[in-house]
Amino acid sequence: MPNVCKKQREKWRHIKDLDIPQCSHGQVELLLGANVSEAVIQQEVRLFDGDTYTYTYLVGDRSTGEAALIDPVIDQVTRDLQVVSDLGLTLKYAVNTHMHADHVTGSGLLKQHVPSCRSVIAAASGARADVRLSAGDIVTVGGLQLETRATPGHTNGCVSYVLHAAGLVFTGDAVLIRGCGRTDFQEGDSGTLYDSVHREIFSLPDHFTVLPAHDYRGFTSSSVAEEKTLNPRLTLSREQFIKFMEDLKLDYPKYIDEALPANRACGLQELSSNHRALFEKLSAARA
Numbered sequence: 626m627p628n629v630c631k632k633q634r635e636k637w638r639h640i641k642d643l644d645i646p647q648c649s650h651g652q653v654e655l656l657l658g659a660n661v662s663e664a665v666i667q668q669e670v671r672l673f674d675g676d677t678y679t680y681t682y683l684v685g686d687r688s689t690g691e692a693a694l695i696d697p698v699i700d701q702v703t704r705d706l707q708v709v710s711d712l713g714l715t716l717k718y719a720v721n722t723h724m725h726a727d728h729v730t731g732s733g734l735l736k737q738h739v740p741s742c743r744s745v746i747a748a749a750s751g752a753r754a755d756v757r758l759s760a761g762d763i764v765t766v767g768g769l770q771l772e773t774r775a776t777p778g779h780t781n782g783c784v785s786y787v788l789h790a791a792g793l794v795f796t797g798d799a800v801l802i803r804g805c806g807r808t809d810f811q812e813g814d815s816g817t818l819y820d821s822v823h824r825e826i827f828s829l830p831d832h833f834t835v836l837p838a839h840d841y842r843g844f845t846s847s848s849v850a851e852e853k854t855l856n857p858r859l860t861l862s863r864e865q866f867i868k869f870m871e872d873l874k875l876d877y878p879k880y881i882d883e884a885l886p887a888n889r890a891c892g893l894q895e896l897s898s899n900h901r902a903l904f905e906k907l908s909a910a911r912a
């Protein structure tokens with residue numbers, strides 16, 4: 626992932642201090658798919674974690690009340706559960722695009738709070754979860770179907786989820802807006818990333834909206850057509866892309882030592898004291 630300068634990070638921290646994530650339509654943006662079939666009443670809510678620049682997406686079917694959170698962050702579980710409740714939805718799945726290195730997944734904590742919720746991740750990630758997916762598997766949320774596409778390269782177990790009915794693709798760290806996830810750890814492989822993105826994402830219809838797991842510059846979404854033609858990394862030749870990624874020389878990820886062991890165990894094991902305190906606070910509130 627690209628480095629973020631100190632000034633920008635401070636700016637985001639200031640915004641976070643203002644508690645904007647709790648403001649219902651500042652960091653919480655409600656989108657209705659334009660191409661959704663009339664039989665399926667769908668909604669997708671985009672949420673943001675200002676510390677790790679992570680987007681979490683809530684996908685729900687209002688006709689059945691079922692919902693899934695894609696890439697939940699443990700520190701934002703209270704907010705996410707509030708949005709799910711506010712919208713009258715019930716959480717069926719906590720879905721992960723991959724085993725993250727920059728934050729602890731909210732999956733485990735969400736499962737503690739909503740016992741019927743099932744955690745989901747690709748089997749190839751090596752992480753523990755209730756549902757371990759393979760390419761082609763469908764995650765069903767009410768009348769919505771998320772198709773699993775294998776998009777390895779950032780990690781071995783990266784997948785993207787395609788919501789064909791709404792023209793959306795949740796790309797995790799495989800495709801970021803005008804960028805891509807780093808490939809220098811977690812079995813990352815630049816050639817594999819280049820091939821999987823071109824095969825699985827750039828073959829989707831041009832108008833499909835690209836929804837990444839992170840953004841560091843304020844972008845909120847893009848399209849397949851935009852990334853196919855404007856992404857400065859993924860429009861390079863394969864050889865140029867591999868060289869470009871090799872030359873990035875990125876810093877060691879800030880939270881990786883904490884995040885990977887926790888995420889390998891669905892986000893509930895080996896929690897830091899802060900995360901443990903959050904978990905205990907939520908547990909006490911439920912008692």
Ligand SMILES: [Fe+2]
Binds near residue numbers: 723725779
């Ligand atoms: Fe990642």
